Amino acid sequence: MSSTRPVGRILVLLLVALGLSVVSTAPATSADRDGPGAKREAALLSATITGTVVKPSGGQSIDGEVDLYRWDPVAGFFDFADFVDVTDAAPTYSFSAEPGDYYLAYSDLGGNYGYTISEGALNPPDVPGDPGAFAVADGASATVDLNPVADPGANPLLATGSVLSSTGGPLANASVTAWVWDAGSTSWLQDETATTGTDGLYTVGVPANSTLTFRFTAGRHASQFYGGGDALPDSPTASNSVTTTTTDVALGAVTLTRLPSALGTVAGQVLPYCTDNSLTPNDDGTSAAIPAPFPVRFFGNPQSTMFVNNNGNLTFGSGLSQFTPSSLTGATDQPIIAPFFADFDTSGPDSGVTTYGTSPDGKTFCAQWADLGYFSEHTDKLNTVQMLLRSTEDQPGRSAGDFDITFNYDRIQWETGDASDGVGGLGGTSAAAGFSAGSGVAGTFVQLAGSFVNGALLDGGPNALISGSQGSSQAGRYVFEVRNEGLTTSYGSMSGTVVDAAGDPVVDAFVQTCLSDGSSCSYTSTNASGAWSFAAVSAGQQAITVWPPSDDLFAGGAAATVVAGQATVVPPIVLTAPIPMPANVTLGGQAGGSVPSVYYGEPLDLVVPGCAGVVSPTYTVTINGIVVRNRVPMTESPSGVYSATIPAFYPDHGDALISTNIPATCGAAPVAFNIYIDPSGTVTDQWGRPIAGATVTLLRSETSDGPYVAVPDGSDIMSPSNRNNPDTTDGRGFFRWDVSPGWYQVEVDAAGCGSVTTAGMQVPPERIDLVIRTTCAGLTAPTASAAPTVTGNPQVGGTLQANAARWPNPLEAAGLELLRNGVPLPGTSHTVTAGDVGAVFTARSTGRRPDYVDASQELTVTFLPVTVTSAGVTGTAAPAPPATTPPPAPAPAPAPAPTPAPAPAPAVKKTSTTSVKLSATRIRAGGSVKVTVKVKVAAGGSKAGRVKIYDGKKLVKKVKVGSSGKITVKLKKVKAGKHKIKAVFAGNATTSPSTSKVVKLKAT
Incomplete structure (x- = not known):
């Protein structure tokens, strides 16, 4: 295996002694060569160096490594180049090398042999030509054997034992160091060190007839000495030391306590699967290829393989060992997602390691850099960063390959490694955060504000990652939607400020932006300067809404056009104090004196007294900075009183301004005032009647699968028009909240009714007109406001007609039947026959509230029907015709006066x-x-x-x-x-x- 970092022999020996492996890495980029002490990129290798570690006759077994050092003429020293493990079974070694001057060194892990230099030299060479150094020409091969000699100081005995974690499991890669008591100097002398394997077991060489103690250490665990305590004891006692004779020593098990982690203290999520896999302690390493656990399309391109890299990023296609970050706004040669691109080094004793894993359902991939130090092996400052990739292709409005990127930050104490010109983790080339398709094409990259700026991303910095947010109400969390929908996602950045009427910054205002069609929303909060920014928003027309942190200011907004790959700066958004409706103005029957709340589903009568004789009086309605009703005419009658009926605002809602051109008094300013336009949902019983006094609770989650928790009462997740949670339905069963984007449920509890919780709903799109049905025991079903009837002629030959009942709102007529002796007839009218004499005819009418259908959720709410039956009408026979008798002899008589014909029965209308x-x-x-x-x-x-x-x-x-x-x-x-x-x-x-x-x- 090879390393790309210049390290000296002492560091290599320490890594070997600790049993730490160096993870194979990809070649460093040109960016890695910048600055003194930078890591060297591998060159073309045209020479070969081979040899064998020759065990002395009768000697102990060979078990160690051969290190290759190459002369660096620029640095002026022999620089570590590569190493090969050797054993008794495989004592040979081979290196590919570039032409130059070299030396070899053998280190024996068992301590059986002393440190061995090539050519039999006693010490490592300082310059070419010194004993032990040799030259290799271009294309040549050199054979150089190593001849170790037995170490006269090798320890003859072995101390064995195990190291356990606080959970009781074996602790791998823990270090065990023996200390020998020197009675002459009355001090402890450090001796050999061993490293535990995956089973937590170790074996360390110790001298015979000596008094020893042992120190046990492991990354992110509290160090401990034999017998307890975290410091070397002043002198040996029976409880803190052991005394050897001539036999091996069994020390038993030692349990180390894990140090507290910063993970989860701000935005990080403690998820068990995030630690399913880990990289061994390393610098600049990378994982093996990881198959994408779910379909991934990144900027339109399918990605099947990904790599978790030790330096705070994930790449697609191949690993990345680059340690000094390069800009994410240019061509990065490969797709990259980098929550914190910087020189992590997990080799330090108190550093954690890079871990990763996939959720059990396969829909979320996690990588985390929790409690990690920086190069070179520094752990005085630690960073904790987490990244989640969550599949969203099965969510409403998303498409194949869609996913969300989440960056979670808990602690950022350092920004730079030593090799990136940092000092104490600070300065130099600072870290970067963001993601890129790799092409450098405008709109295909995102770089968080503060990247490459010394101190900006650190805790307490001007762009502190733990303090900002995007797409989440949680500080330190940044959520970016990767949407495909057949098109390549394009991003730009957007920023601005929020101020009050005096120009002072508004702190902690909630800022939301969405595309003009209501999709692709992000949100954040203003900082101490009233500033806000979005590192990544979809290119296009953006609608910005700002909610103030308290009720003493009114909401506002703006519109802006974001261009792919460009930064858009929005002019300051000014929030003003709410303007109450004047005392003599009425709106929808409400008197003035305060800011009225109105229902968006009803027309509103506006009456404004003012200066008489205004030419062309009008009103205008503006919602969140956007005009929705512009200069609508009003009527003056009587003189000095202006009126208009404002049509229902549906579907518009939010904080609004009604302005007129009517002065309250002649010469005064025109009348203008604010209103809240409420988008209300309704709680109903099983028949669809509204329930007043029901308790409604708003629950929220960042993701569709929860967990859903109640939004805190007063939270700015809800607009100032209603920040009560839980709330109570009014006399019409109405409830309402304007909320920030997220996933929501509504829980309903009403006296005498069952508790109901809706399914999760994503906002946006807006969930307006939501109807929640509960079932209430003991309630009486609705009754008709007018009973059904049967009308017509019940005699044989006559016609009977069923007439529907009338129903109170919200019920509507839903069915009508004509029944004969309780059995429905084919239609709602019937001609009476001789067989119907004595039969009883009734009308049965059904009322039911129409179904509530929300196509966006594929949700249908149905309601119970109510039926009522009319009084009966009995069929009768036709009257018999009068008997005929012979007429009497005619006698002259005056003609009888004609009698009027009976009035015809009123016609029955057809349905x-x-x-x-x-x-x-x-x-x-x-x-x-x-x-x-x-x-x-x-x-x-x-x-x-x-x-x-x-x-x-x-x-x-x-x-x-x-x-x-x-x-x-x-x-x-x-x-x-x-x-x-x-x-x-x-x-x-x-x-x-x-x-x-x-x-x-x-x-x-």
């Missing part, structure tokens, strides 16, 4: 049904959709009449329908949001009216 079908249920905002309406009528009815088409409560079309009963109209320029389309057939002289079921349309 009708109306249905609606859309050409599409999801369209682009501003587009068109075709609406097809069909009217069906019972036999004898007429389909001719008028049809009104509604979007929610707003009438959008009024058309005539002919005898075909079918019409198709086009709705144009459909506004972004959710729409409820229904049709109402007005009926005619022979046919009853009817209303279709609601069909939902979404425009994005």
Whole structure:
């Protein structure tokens, strides 16, 4: 195996003594050669050096390594180049080398032989030409054997034992060092060191007839001496030492206590599978190839193999040993995801090791650099970094190969290794964080602010990784969505500030940005300077929303265009204090004096008293900085009083400003005030009736699979319009929260009703009009507001007609039957026959709230039906005709006055049904959709009449329908949001009216 770092012989011997292996690495890049002491890139090797470690006759076994050193003319010393393990069974060695001057050295792990130099030299050569040095020409081969001699000081005895972790399992790679008491100097002298294997066992050579103690150490574990204690004892006692004779010593088991880890103290997640695999203590090493545990498409390119690299990054296709970070904004030659690209070194005694693993369900890959030191073997400062790659291709709105990148930071104390010009882990070429497709193409890379800036990413720095966030409400966590959808993801960065009306920074304001269609959202918080930034947002039109940290400011927002690969700076977003509605103004029946909350599903009457005679009075509505109603006319009547009916805001909602051009008094400023527009959900019973006073609790998770926990009461995850959690439904069963992006559940508890928790819902898209049904025991079913009836002539030859009941909201007529002696007849009308005499006819009417359908979640909520039966009508025989007798002899008499004919029975209207079908249920905002309406009528009815088409409560079309009963109209320029389309057939002289079921349309 080879190493790319210049190290001296003493360091190599220490690694060997500790039993630590050097992980094979890829060649360093040109960036690694910059600066003094940098690691050297492998050159073309054209020479060969071979030889054998020759065991003396009758000597002890050979078990060690042969080290090759090459003269570095620039540095002026022999530099370690490579090593080969040798044993009795395989005592030969071979090195590929470039032309130059070399020497060889043999180190015996068993301590049976002394340190052996090539050519029989007693000491390592200092310069070429010294004893032990030899030259190798280009293309030549050199054979140089090594002849070790027995070490006269070799320890004849063995001390054995085991080292355990605090969990009771074996502790590998622990060091055990023997210390011998020197009675003459009354001090301890360090002797041999051994390293435990994977079974936790060790064997260390010790002298005979001596008093010894032992020190046990392991990475990220508290050191311990034999008998207890963390310091070398002042003198030997029976409890802290052992005395050898001429036989081996069994020391038994020693348990080391693991040092506390920073993992999980800020943003890191303690996940057992993250430590399933580990790299041995190393510098610049890399894992073996790891098959991607789930389909991965990175910037549109499939990736099947990945490598976890010791220096704080993961690469696709091949490993990376580069230790001085290079910019992620240029061509990196290979795809890379780097939560902290810097020179980690896990060889230090108190450093942890790099670990990685995959979740049991195969949907999350974890790599973590927890409690790791920096080059060269420094552990005075430690960093803790975690990276998660989570498959999201099975989530709504995501596509094949999609995944999320999560960077979690718990502690960042150093930024640079010694070989990157750092001193004490600081300065030099500082760390970088981000990711790149490797091509350098604009929009295919992300580099976090503060990368390469001395001190910026450290704890307490201006861009401290543990303090910032993106795509998460957790400080220290950065979430980036990798979306494919058939296109290559393009990113740009965006930043800005949030200030109040005085220009002072607003600290801890919640900043959210989404593409204008509501997708690809990210969020963060402002820092102490009121600044915010997003390292990676999707290129395109971004809608920015800012929520203040407290209720003394009103929400605001802005729009910005992000260009791939470029940094967009947004002008300062100004948050102002809420402006209450004036005391003499009314909105939707609410009096002024405060900031009113209004329901977005209802029209609102606005009445503004002001200066009389305003020319062209208007109102304008602005929501989060975007105008949604612009200069809508108002009417003045009586003089000085202006009014208008504001159509329902649905689907718009949020913090809004209503402004007018009407001065409150002549010469004063125009009237303007803020409102909260609430998007409400509803809690209902099993029949769909709203439940007042139910407790609703908002639960949140960063991911679809949880865990879901209650959002803290008052949290800025919720907008200032409602930060109560839990909350209580009002008299209409309404509840509402405006929330930041994430995964949510709503838990409902109501007295006398079962507890209900929704499935997880991702926001965005917005979950508005949500209906949650619970089942309440002991409640009485709804009753009809008007009972059904049977009308008509019950006599033989007459016709009977069933008439539906009328139902209170939210129930609608859902079925009607005519029954004969309790058995339904084929239709709702019937001609009485002789066989019906004595039969009882009733009408049975069904009412039911229409299903709630949320196509985006493939969710349908159904409600129980209610039926009611009319009073009975009994069939009767037709009256017998009067008997005929011979007329009497005619006698002249005046003609009788004519009697009027009986009035005909009122005609019974035939029933009708109306249905609606859309050409599409999801369209682009501003587009068109075709609406097809069909009217069906019972036999004898007429389909001719008028049809009104509604979007929610707003009438959008009024058309005539002919005898075909079918019409198709086009709705144009459909506004972004959710729409409820229904049709109402007005009926005619022979046919009853009817209303279709609601069909939902979404425009994005």
